[in-house]
Each structure stands twice: as structure tokens, then as C-alpha cells.
Amino acid sequence: MDRAELGAFLRSRRARLQAADAGLAPGPRRQTPGLRRAEVALLAGISVDYYVRLEQGRGPRPSDQVLTALGRALRLTADEHAYLLRLARPAFAPPSGPVPANVLRLLDRLDDVPAMVINAGYDLVAWNRMLVALIGDPAGWSPRRRNRLRRLFDTGDKITGNRLELARLCVADLRAGGRYPADPVVRALVDELLDTSPEFARLWAAREVVVPRTLTKRTVHPVAGPLELDCEILAVPGHEHRLLVYTAAPGTPSAEGLKLLLTA
Structure with missing residues (x-):
């Protein structure tokens, strides 16, 4: 306790x-x-x-x-x-480990929408081709840059759109996950961001608790233009991983933008 x-x-x-x-x-x-x-x-x-x-x-x-x-x-x-x-009543937290094979197969089948898998510490651990078209190829990034939470609070990283809103929800989700301070990876991430980001420290101190199931991401892509994407967050039962799938409402400019990415 x-x-x-x-x-x-x-x-x-x-x-x-x-x-x-x-x-x-x-x-x-x-x-x-x-x-x-x-x-x-x-x-x-x-x-x-x-x-x-x-x-x-x-x-x-x-x-x-x-x-x-x-x-x-x-x-x-x-x-x-x-x-x-x-x-x-501290509960058992799913252990860290590789992405389950069935999740990887599902990721491969999602060939017309961007999708990725993150772990409890917000590390990007798997992705599909459409995500590469949306944000670039994470395979060429350093492990630190592949952490989605670090990127949200990196003042040198030019993230457009609703970054502040996403940052608030992700911090609230990190706390709600209940892995802090027991999980050393999550604890190290929180301690690092507390030291380096006043914005993160303010949000963490607020103790907001939210488990987001759907997010809205707004960004401007150099090819597809302005995009407003709905992100469905799907938990993997028995594992720490979550699958994030980005879609756009049919008939919208964002849906047309995703079609451009599909053929890029």
C-alpha cells in the first residue's frame, strides 16, 4: 500500500x-x-x-x-x-517483454491506417508502414527519440497541433497505469522528466488520473496537409502493451490525406 x-x-x-x-x-x-x-x-x-x-x-x-x-x-x-x-490494493502489473506475436500479425494486417504498439513506459516498440509514412521511420531514431512521452516534452522537437492536450492526457494516463514507482523503467522516466521539464512537473503534481481510450491527434503533414486523426487505444490483455490505431472520418480532408500517404 x-x-x-x-x-x-x-x-x-x-x-x-x-x-x-x-x-x-x-x-x-x-x-x-x-x-x-x-x-x-x-x-x-x-x-x-x-x-x-x-x-x-x-x-x-x-x-x-x-x-x-x-x-x-x-x-x-x-x-x-x-x-x-x-x-x-496494489495489483499485479503485466511484466515487460516482447510484443506478442498475435499483435504483430494484427499490426501487419492494418495496411491502410497508421498503427503502432507502445509499452507501459511509452516506448514505441512496433509499427506499420503507414505509421512510417505519417511520422517517418522510427527504425532510424535513437531509443530515446522513440519514447513518445519524451517527444511530447522535448522543447527542441517540433510537434505541431494539439501537443499540450496530448501531453496532459498522456501524463494522466501514465499515473493511472499504477506502475509508478514500482516499475523501475517508468520511475526513471518520471524522474528524468521531473528534472528536465517544468511542464511535465506541473502536470505530474496535478495528479490527474485518466485512462484515455480515444484521442484526437492534429498535425500538419508535408504531403497530406492538415490532419485530424482519431486514435483508438487498445489494451493487450495480460500484457503491458497497447495498440494505437489512427483513423479519419470518411469523406473528410483527413481521410483523403491518409489515402495520399497510402500511395506515397
């Missing part, structure tokens, strides 16, 4: 709520934003002392009933509640 992160996460979720959000009277003027600890305890049906100890990282392992009550009191999303449960 990660008591320190559990306490920090509870504090961050409490700070974002106002009394009115929880159906409470505003009461006397507040010196700090968010609900008071006593108000969270009241809403969750637990003692103030117990809740204070949880926030301070001193409390015992909370029961599932208490965690569910805290999730309701703090208005957690489904992804945030899953993260809260994971902090209190």
Missing part, C-alpha cells in the same frame, strides 16, 4: 471540491480552497481522525467499503476510483 501517494491523492481531490459541489452549505469564509477534512469525513461516514490519518499517510489499510465511500464523497471518476483502489 502506497500510503504517501494515497494521502497526497486524497488531498488533491479534496482541494478541487467546493462545499456546494458536495451539497454542503458554504459556511464561514474559507482560508484554503476545497472541502475541509471534517466535511469529507462526514460525507464518507468515517471519523475525522481516521480521515486525517489517511491524508497524512499514517492510517491503516482502508476497507473496500471505506474506499467506496471516499470515492463518492470526493466525486471521483471511474478512473480515479480505480486508481484509489490500486493505491490501497
Whole structure:
């Protein structure tokens, strides 16, 4: 059980709520934003002392009933509640390893849309020909450049479109994955970016938790022109890998742009 992160996460979720959000009277003027600890305890049906100890990282392992009550009191999303449960009940994380053969076969069959496979640390580990046409050939890149998260926070890397939005969602996804700090690869990546990127440090400190299933990527390609692509993120059961597939709505300029890439 990660008591320190559990306490920090509870504090961050409490700070974002106002009394009115929880159906409470505003009461006397507040010196700090968010609900008071006593108000969270009241809403969750637990003692103030117990809740204070949880926030301070001193409390015992909370029961599932208490965690569910805290999730309701703090208005957690489904992804945030899953993260809260994971902090209190660390689950087995799929080990690192090669991309499963069936995923590689599927990747090869996706010959008319860009697609790639990333691991838990956001390393690009497999891709198809259409992805090469979209972003260039990762085979010629250094291992560091093949890390998608590093590229989003590399100020010297010219990434157009909605980079800031994608960066925020990817940081929230990295935290939601629950591999930090137990996975040494993820921990090293986070520590590196905390040291080198104030933007990453700000997003990481916000403790946003989101598991994106669909993203929108906007970019300008030198051949295909402006592109707005929907990215479907498909988890590989029992493995750390995820398959990302980029498509465009039929009849749009982006769909025509993908056709240009197909013949390039």
C-alpha cells in the first residue's frame, strides 16, 4: 500500500471540491480552497481522525467499503476510483517483454491506417508502414527519440497541433497505469522528466488520473496537409502493451490525406 501517494491523492481531490459541489452549505469564509477534512469525513461516514490519518499517510489499510465511500464523497471518476483502489490494493502489473506475436500479425494486417504498439513506459516498440509514412521511420531514431512521452516534452522537437492536450492526457494516463514507482523503467522516466521539464512537473503534481481510450491527434503533414486523426487505444490483455490505431472520418480532408500517404 502506497500510503504517501494515497494521502497526497486524497488531498488533491479534496482541494478541487467546493462545499456546494458536495451539497454542503458554504459556511464561514474559507482560508484554503476545497472541502475541509471534517466535511469529507462526514460525507464518507468515517471519523475525522481516521480521515486525517489517511491524508497524512499514517492510517491503516482502508476497507473496500471505506474506499467506496471516499470515492463518492470526493466525486471521483471511474478512473480515479480505480486508481484509489490500486493505491490501497496494489495489483499485479503485466511484466515487460516482447510484443506478442498475435499483435504483430494484427499490426501487419492494418495496411491502410497508421498503427503502432507502445509499452507501459511509452516506448514505441512496433509499427506499420503507414505509421512510417505519417511520422517517418522510427527504425532510424535513437531509443530515446522513440519514447513518445519524451517527444511530447522535448522543447527542441517540433510537434505541431494539439501537443499540450496530448501531453496532459498522456501524463494522466501514465499515473493511472499504477506502475509508478514500482516499475523501475517508468520511475526513471518520471524522474528524468521531473528534472528536465517544468511542464511535465506541473502536470505530474496535478495528479490527474485518466485512462484515455480515444484521442484526437492534429498535425500538419508535408504531403497530406492538415490532419485530424482519431486514435483508438487498445489494451493487450495480460500484457503491458497497447495498440494505437489512427483513423479519419470518411469523406473528410483527413481521410483523403491518409489515402495520399497510402500511395506515397
